Amino acid sequence: MNxxxxxxxxxxPVVYxxxxxxxAAVVLIVLRRPSTRWNRRRWLTHVAVAAVAGAIVGVALTWILSDWLDLFGADLTAVVRVWIAVGFAAFGVAIVSMRRAGWMRVVGSALALVLFVLTTAMAINIDFGQYPTVRSALGISAVVDAADQPLPEVEGVAVPTIADWVAPEGMPKVGTLTTVTIPATESGFPARPGVVYLPPAALTANPPKLPVMVMMSGQPxxxxxxxxTDKLQQSLDAYAKAHDGLAPIVVAPDQLGxxxxxxxxxxxPLGKSQSYLTIDVPNWIKANLNVIDDPHYWAVGGLSQGGTCSIQLGAAFPNLFGAILDASGEQYPRIGNxxxxxxxxxxxxxxxYEAAYPTNIMQQHGQYADTFAVFGVGSNDEAFLPQVKTVYAAAKAAGMDATYIEAPGSAHDSTTWSYVFAQGLQLIADHWSLSAKQAS
Structure with a gap:
């Protein structure tokens, strides 16, 4: 099963x-007429008309849902739009093949229709990269629960500094992911379990206190x-491997509910998400994880909706977060117009509402004394790229030490977020001097 x-x-292989x-299903449907009542020319004409009609329906539906109603909150790429058109063309072919056909043909065409739906969905998912495995597509977590893998105890441990850190023999090669419950004691926010990444250095008998990153997903x-999905664990493990097991501790709380x-x-009225992220989550981190209790060494980040949250919170709470990693965030939070x-x-x-815009939060705050911010977006993300640039410019104007990066050749997808997370992690870790050599 696993x-x-x-x-x-x-x-x-599954994709191929x-x-x-x-x-093969399309070829079989086209080459084999439903019955002898159809001559070949008439059959092929109906197939062509059905395919064109299906493609037109796919294009129109995409425009209505994405461009007019904006249900997805992001522009669909040309690749996605083509696959939707191709998929609906195949739907049309499968449907027309059921006309005046025997029951075996109808069943076969219906099965082909299901296959076309799944293949179209797979093609769209490949472009976005949202569900890399069957497990993720089914919503089954791949992260170990804290009940099966308890977090290391914080109290009573002699703590070396990063500058004094020497990786011990037998230190794990990679970090661990653990599912944890972060109580909403103050906020009452209905958060789902969060996830904690501990780098190899944090898994040793005598770990150093480390910086912490609070990272958020997109929506959904x-x-x-x-x-x-966005390979932050790979980037963290790669960084740790190059720095004697040192990397930030990363906590991914549920900011959605x-x-x-x-x-x-x-x-x-939608929930006290801000209080959860700025009171409950930090309190839990300080009580349960071996982190440096200094805003300079705390970062907040995320992708898409989580990226918007990161600049909102980083701008509004510089006394809590000294670094920001905004991957494809919007210019302001929204759930419609x-x-x-x-x-x-x-x-x-x-x-x-306008007072909650990150640009207005920064303007209201005035100049920032010690905030490091990284803004990243895909070079082909026509909807979000200008918004990220606007917020980046506002951050620079407000005195933040800000950096802008673009993921080449990608849009609003996991390829962009993997790239921005990898680059942003390196920049923020360097800002923290997160290596024994740098710290010394």
Whole structure:
């Protein structure tokens, strides 16, 4: 069962087999007429018309849902749009093949239709990279629960500094991921379990106190997404391998409450997400993890909706977070147009809503004395790139030590976020002098 759940569905044999089966199904449907009542020319004409009609429906539906209604909160790439059109063209072919056909043909065409739906969904997922395995697509966590892998005790341990750190013999080669419950004691926010990454140095008998990063997923999303889907765990392990096991401790709390919810990291009728992230989560971290208790060594980051949250919180709470990693965040939080967002979370007040814009938070705060910020976005992300640039410029103007990076050739997808996380981790860790050699 674990082998099946671990199968990759964005690359490798499963993808090739699915594409091959879908192609073979189309060929068989086209070459074999439903019955002798169809002459070949008439049959091929119907197939062509059905394919074109299906493609037009796919294009129109994509425009309505994505461009007009903006249900996805991001522009769909040309690759995704082409795959949707191709998929709907195949749907049309499968549907027309059921006309005036025997029951075996109808069943076969229906099965082919299911295959085309799955293949189209797989192609879209490959472009976004949201679900890399069968396990993730089914919503089954791959992270070990804290009940099975308890976190190391914090109290009563002699703590070396980073400058004094010497990696001991037998230190683990890679870090660990653990699912944890972070109580919403002050906020009452209905958070799902979070995920904690401990680098190799933190897993030793005498670990140093380390910096901490609070990282958030996009929406929809789960706390494990940054580590697994967007490969932050790989970047952390690679950094630790090059730095004697040293890397930040990373905590990924649930800022959403549910996969499709979006409380926008503010305190509102949608939930006290801000209080959860700025009171409950930091209190839990300090009580349970061996971290440096200094805002300079605390970072907040995330992707997409989580990226928006990161600059909101980093700008509003510099006394808590001294570093920010914003990957493809928006210019302001939203759950629709301005008035809809204001009605849902700000008592209908556009003034209160606009005060929650990161750019306005920074302007209200004034010059920042010690905030390091990294802003990243895909070079092909037409919707989010100008927004990230706007917020980056505002951060520079507000005195933040800010860096802007672009992921080449990618858009609003996991390829971008993997790239930005890897680059941003290196920049922030260097800012912290997170290596024994640098610290000495």
């Amino acid at each position: 082998l099946l759940l671990s199968l990759a569905i964005t690359e490798g 087999v699915a594409y091959a089966l879908a192609f 999303g789960t706390p494990e997404d940054p580590f697994l 549910a996969p499709t919810a979006n409380p926008m990291c503010v305190d509102s 301005e008035q809809k967002t204001a009605d849902a979370a700000f008592g209908g007040s556009l003034t209160r």
